[in-house]
Amino acid sequence: MLADDDQRHRLAREVAASVVDPEIPVLTLEDLGVLRDVELHEDGRLSVRITPTYSGCPAVEIMKSDLASALSAAGFDRVEVSVELAPAWGPELISEAGRQKLFDYGIAPPVVSTPGSSVPVTIGLRCPQCGSTRTSQTSAFGATACKSLWKCRSCMEVFEHFKSI
Amino acid sequence: MNGASLPAIVTLAMALGDDALILSERTSELIMRAPTLEEELAVANISLDLLGQARNWLTLAGEKEGCGRDENALAYQREPADFRHCHIVELPNDDFAFTVLRLLMTSAYSTLLLKRLSQSSEPDVAAIAAKSHKESVYHLNHTRMWVDVLTHGTEESMQRLTEAAHTLSSYVDELLDVSWIPDELIADGTCPAMDSIAADWRAIISSTLAETDLVVPESRWNSKGGRSGQFSEHLLEVLTRLQSVHRAHPGATW
Numbered sequence: 280m281l282a283d284d285d286q287r288h289r290l291a292r293e294v295a296a297s298v299v300d301p302e303i304p305v306l307t308l309e310d311l312g313v314l315r316d317v318e319l320h321e322d323g324r325l326s327v328r329i330t331p332t333y334s335g336c337p338a339v340e341i342m343k344s345d346l347a348s349a350l351s352a353a354g355f356d357r358v359e360v361s362v363e364l365a366p367a368w369g370p371e372l373i374s375e376a377g378r379q380k381l382f383d384y385g386i387a388p389p390v391v392s393t394p395g396s397s398v399p400v401t402i403g404l405r406c407p408q409c410g411s412t413r414t415s416q417t418s419a420f421g422a423t424a425c426k427s428l429w430k431c432r433s434c435m436e437v438f439e440h441f442k443s444i
Numbered sequence: 445m446n447g448a449s450l451p452a453i454v455t456l457a458m459a460l461g462d463d464a465l466i467l468s469e470r471t472s473e474l475i476m477r478a479p480t481l482e483e484e485l486a487v488a489n490i491s492l493d494l495l496g497q498a499r500n501w502l503t504l505a506g507e508k509e510g511c512g513r514d515e516n517a518l519a520y521q522r523e524p525a526d527f528r529h530c531h532i533v534e535l536p537n538d539d540f541a542f543t544v545l546r547l548l549m550t551s552a553y554s555t556l557l558l559k560r561l562s563q564s565s566e567p568d569v570a571a572i573a574a575k576s577h578k579e580s581v582y583h584l585n586h587t588r589m590w591v592d593v594l595t596h597g598t599e600e601s602m603q604r605l606t607e608a609a610h611t612l613s614s615y616v617d618e619l620l621d622v623s624w625i626p627d628e629l630i631a632d633g634t635c636p637a638m639d640s641i642a643a644d645w646r647a648i649i650s651s652t653l654a655e656t657d658l659v660v661p662e663s664r665w666n667s668k669g670g671r672s673g674q675f676s677e678h679l680l681e682v683l684t685r686l687q688s689v690h691r692a693h694p695g696a697t698w
Contacts (some may be wrong), residue, residue, distance in 0.1 A: 335496025356612030
């Protein structure tokens with residue numbers, strides 16, 4: 280690869296990594312573990328691979344078009360964004376920075392379980408408002424496929440939790 | 445296209461896609477009619493998960509078929525006799541107790557089937573199954589919570605569950621019958637052995653109902669034929685709605 284290509288590849292990666300999640304805009308697709316790879320081909324085409332968090336996640340189409348337009352604005356005119364399922368996305372793919380951003384935004388990050396264990400019952404999440412662990416789930420499902428609803432019995436605030444599955 | 449010449453994997457992907465698609469449609473009917481606000485969120489999200497699973501399976505079926513049909517062609521342009529789901533998913537939501545018990549039965553089955561398929565030698569099958577499995581376990585846990593609530597509720601909630609169990613019992617055999625899965629998929633590892641699925645399913649249902657008075661009775665009549673394209677009037681109702689926009693505006697896009 281020529282030095283120039285190397286630089287373009289780095290730029291493409293940086294641009295793709297800075298695109299944010301359409302539903303949780305404090306997280307980038309890289310923080311979320313949704314961005315898999317950015318590849319610059321010799322003929323100048325750019326291939327970007329992403330993976331969905333949930334089978335029915337409606338944000339995937341928006342992610343694809345957001346990636347394509349961000350890269351196009353950065354001077355990449357032939358961009359293909361593909362979606363791959365294997366290996367399946369899991370909450371352990373959210374970066375440490377991403378987990379902190381979620382918490383700061385008011386969403387309790389997922390509790391990552393050890394591989395092979397059965398689906399855990401999440402208890403005592405830390406409230407992103409006051410830090411108390413006197414919390415309980417009010418609804419197993421939330422406003423998006425990836426979230427459930429919780430309340431804090433210390434500060435009485437309700438908050439969202441990025442599901443731990 | 446001559447059915448006999450279809451790759452066996454199309455049979456598998458189509459049936460799993462149709463199970464998820466029709467059940468997603470039926471579950472989504474509860475939106476705006478759920479008994480609690482939290483359950484509104486639940487039925488909408490469960491439907492969405494199932495729709496996503498259906499899209500993945502039907503996309504795979506179309507690719508492997510190799511006739512240029514995508515997920516939309518398979519969902520919107522097939523005739524009723526070309527669908528391959530089992531009948532339990534097409535039954536109408538006559539009562540919330542029925543909806544809960546059906547979802548318990550289907551999600552218990554899905555967790556077992558998808559767990560096995562996540563070990564498939566075919567990477568696409570393994571990937572879709574692994575992703576769907578986690579969602580199905582979540583659905584199963586949610587419906588178990590409702591069964592607990594309704595079995596320890598009132599005389600009426602128990603009565604309605606008992607009626608639902610009676611109706612659904614006729615559809616269990618067909619749900620648990622995996623003989624439609626082509627032998628060659630078992631032989632080549634695309635579909636890991638399914639022998640114990642019925643026993644494992646009964647164990648999940650028994651443990652869910654262990655501390656309740658609810659019994660799923662043995663049925664004298666058992667539904668069959670869904671996997672070979674037999675269908676009831678209930679499917680026509682679902683497809684009339686599902687395919688109506690496509691029929692009115694063929695090929696329309698957003």
